[in-house]
Amino acid sequence: MSSPTTPAPGPALDGAATPLPRSVLGRLFAVVGPAAAPALRRQIARVAAYSVLQGVTFVLSVPALRALLDHDTTAAWWWAAAVAVSAAVTLAARHAQSMGGFRVGLATINALHHRLGDHLVTLPLGWFSAKRGDRLTRLVGQGTKDASGIVAHYLEPLLTGVLTPAVVLIGVLAWDWRLGLTLLVCAPVLYAVHRWSAALAATVDRRLDEAAAEANGRVVEFARAQSVLRAGGPEGLGWSLLDGSLAAQDRETRRRSRADAPARLLFGITVHLGVAAALVVGTSRLLDGADTAVLIALLVLTVRFAEPVAAVANLSTTLRGSVTALENIVEVLSERPLPEPTEPAALTEPADGKRGLAVELRDVRFGYEADRPPVLDGVSLRAAPGSVVALVGASGAGKTTVTRLVARFADVDAGQVLVGGHDVRDLTADQLAGLLSVVFQDVYLFDDTVLENIRAGRPTATDEEVERAGRLARLGEVVDRLPDGWHTRVGEGGAALSGGERQRVSLARALLKDAPVVLLDEATAWLDAGNQAAVQRTLAELSGRCTLLVVAHRLETVVGADLIVVLDEGRVVETGTHEELLARKDGRYAAFWRERTAVGGWRLDPAPAPESGAAGPAVPGQADAPTDAPAEAPTDVPTGAHAAEQVSEEAAKEVRTP
Ligand SMILES: Nc1ncnc2c1ncn2[C@@H]1O[C@H](COP(=O)(O)OP(=O)(O)OP(=O)(O)O)[C@@H](O)[C@H]1O
Numbered sequence: 001m002s003s004p005t006t007p008a009p010g011p012a013l014d015g016a017a018t019p020l021p022r023s024v025l026g027r028l029f030a031v032v033g034p035a036a037a038p039a040l041r042r043q044i045a046r047v048a049a050y051s052v053l054q055g056v057t058f059v060l061s062v063p064a065l066r067a068l069l070d071h072d073t074t075a076a077w078w079w080a081a082a083v084a085v086s087a088a089v090t091l092a093a094r095h096a097q098s099m100g101g102f103r104v105g106l107a108t109i110n111a112l113h114h115r116l117g118d119h120l121v122t123l124p125l126g127w128f129s130a131k132r133g134d135r136l137t138r139l140v141g142q143g144t145k146d147a148s149g150i151v152a153h154y155l156e157p158l159l160t161g162v163l164t165p166a167v168v169l170i171g172v173l174a175w176d177w178r179l180g181l182t183l184l185v186c187a188p189v190l191y192a193v194h195r196w197s198a199a200l201a202a203t204v205d206r207r208l209d210e211a212a213a214e215a216n217g218r219v220v221e222f223a224r225a226q227s228v229l230r231a232g233g234p235e236g237l238g239w240s241l242l243d244g245s246l247a248a249q250d251r252e253t254r255r256r257s258r259a260d261a262p263a264r265l266l267f268g269i270t271v272h273l274g275v276a277a278a279l280v281v282g283t284s285r286l287l288d289g290a291d292t293a294v295l296i297a298l299l300v301l302t303v304r305f306a307e308p309v310a311a312v313a314n315l316s317t318t319l320r321g322s323v324t325a326l327e328n329i330v331e332v333l334s335e336r337p338l339p340e341p342t343e344p345a346a347l348t349e350p351a352d353g354k355r356g357l358a359v360e361l362r363d364v365r366f367g368y369e370a371d372r373p374p375v376l377d378g379v380s381l382r383a384a385p386g387s388v389v390a391l392v393g394a395s396g397a398g399k400t401t402v403t404r405l406v407a408r409f410a411d412v413d414a415g416q417v418l419v420g421g422h423d424v425r426d427l428t429a430d431q432l433a434g435l436l437s438v439v440f441q442d443v444y445l446f447d448d449t450v451l452e453n454i455r456a457g458r459p460t461a462t463d464e465e466v467e468r469a470g471r472l473a474r475l476g477e478v479v480d481r482l483p484d485g486w487h488t489r490v491g492e493g494g495a496a497l498s499g500g501e502r503q504r505v506s507l508a509r510a511l512l513k514d515a516p517v518v519l520l521d522e523a524t525a526w527l528d529a530g531n532q533a534a535v536q537r538t539l540a541e542l543s544g545r546c547t548l549l550v551v552a553h554r555l556e557t558v559v560g561a562d563l564i565v566v567l568d569e570g571r572v573v574e575t576g577t578h579e580e581l582l583a584r585k586d587g588r589y590a591a592f593w594r595e596r597t598a599v600g601g602w603r604l605d606p607a608p609a610p611e612s613g614a615a616g617p618a619v620p621g622q623a624d625a626p627t628d629a630p631a632e633a634p635t636d637v638p639t640g641a642h643a644a645e646q647v648s649e650e651a652a653k654e655v656r657t658p
Helices: 024-069 073-120 132-176 177-224 224-230 237-285 292-333 399-406 428-433 452-456 462-470 499-513 530-543 555-560 578-585 588-599 641-645 647-654
Strands: 358-367 374-385 388-393 413-421 436-439 517-521 547-551 561-566 571-576
Touching: 024 073, 024 132, 024 292, 024 374, 073 132, 073 292, 073 462, 073 647, 132 177, 132 292, 177 436, 237 292, 292 374, 292 499, 358 399, 374 462, 374 547, 374 561, 374 571, 388 399, 388 555, 399 413, 399 547, 436 499, 452 462, 452 571, 462 499, 462 530, 499 530, 499 561, 530 547, 530 555, 561 588, 571 578, 571 588, 578 588
Parallel strands: 388 547, 388 561, 436 517, 517 547
Antiparallel strands: 358 374, 358 413, 561 571
């Protein structure tokens, strides 16, 4: 089991350890983190000062108006001067807070990017599903902007909507407590209406946000999958999925408008009812003989009391968009990272001089979903240092999952995964990443040059080293066709290269990194002749220098492996070398082998000749190695007929019957 000293660090926002504040500002402080909090606090102070000053200016207008209505010119001049000074200071405060709003808003976006970035790198790789990727794109781009809008655009109307009326209220109470009391009664009613409408809109907002994220993802998918879509025509699945998601977004937008309208109306009516009540009370006070000038001035003030409050209501829709974005950020920051040890494990060099490290699974049980049967159950296997281990089995047997667990995309439910004798849970993420090279099917290329994309395998490598790795992975012939050779930009996600070529970049990265363990998923989709040769050359180059755990779809890999592990429905059903497994006449592997031989005895031609300066052609045990099979062997690997069927046309041309 994992070391008991391994602590489980909490997520960036651990609501269980420290309950998250419920208020929007409290949550904003929680997500921006301690580094950005002081600037946010100063901005709140600036806005608060402006809101109070605005209220004071409003209040000062009462004695000025009173003096004017009383024809007291001297006093009117003095009060007018006081109002002018207060207005000038308010204006300066407004300028300071609005400049601060933009500055702190930008700093907030920056802080959110850092917080999300720092947290995302701690999350299990398995967390990054395609759906989450779409949501994340929206969150990091638009979401952080929306959330920072709370500081840049909404802090001012929100605080002036509360603090300015509060100062006005104090002024009115001081001049005429009855009128003040009327306004005071409005406050809780307004608050209750606001809470009710916010609660009503919250569910609608969340649904709209989900619909928008879905539509976003579908639009990207629509752009990426044009060839499939055109082949299927406008009646095809892709079109209907996009149409459906856009219609859902439209529906949710309408639903939100419908939910908004009555809430806004109710809020506006409440504000105006409050003003009307104050007018009624003021008129009755006038009839009772109260000071006319004061009351007129106070009624003017009452109208001003209502202005900022009403402005808050008008903002509510866009403000809620920002609050939803903030909630989504809270959700991501609350995701629990994989536990990491506080101290890195003490890694030792392999004693036998080989560069590879042992990879071992001990009685592993694992499932992606808790309520479904495990995908791997009781799986044990060991790849000795420097060996080639081929994982074979029918589609869905769990081969890829084994490699994912070694790379710690997720933690096992039971058992252990060890690399170099260390439980992967006892290695830091950096340590484990340093020990592994991963060539999986979903290769991502950055929008940079071919050279830099290979260099991602080892950032300190020289251009010569990078090019050599590229040539070994048969990228030489690809870059010769590109306009700027190695310096050609590959476009977003590597759009300028084919799938097979992208996998060659991934192979080159692995060669360059020269890690002690290489996990390779031989993508069936890209098994054209050129790519087969690239895989072959990479395996030949790496063999003996590292431990290779390969999800094998090629004959050469399977036959040449030091150990073949046959998986079936999440269990290891057979292990051994090709010869050993063939010798077990009743075995699964042998049965499959016979079946394929009976079908016709197909075999693949040897790989194309290596480029100059490249290593020899063979994985140990392949072409020139002694096996009982290659010359007469069936071509398909024991992963099932599907592997042969998926071999591309180009490869098929190279297939011949003996
Ligand atoms: N992210 C995931 N979430 C839920 N289930 C998954 C996930 N990835 C794989 N599975 C399921 O786990 C099982 C094993 O999948 P895995 O990809 O490991 O099989 P495989 O042997 O590599 O298959 P193939 O040769 O088709 O790639 C399958 O039933 C698959 O549907």
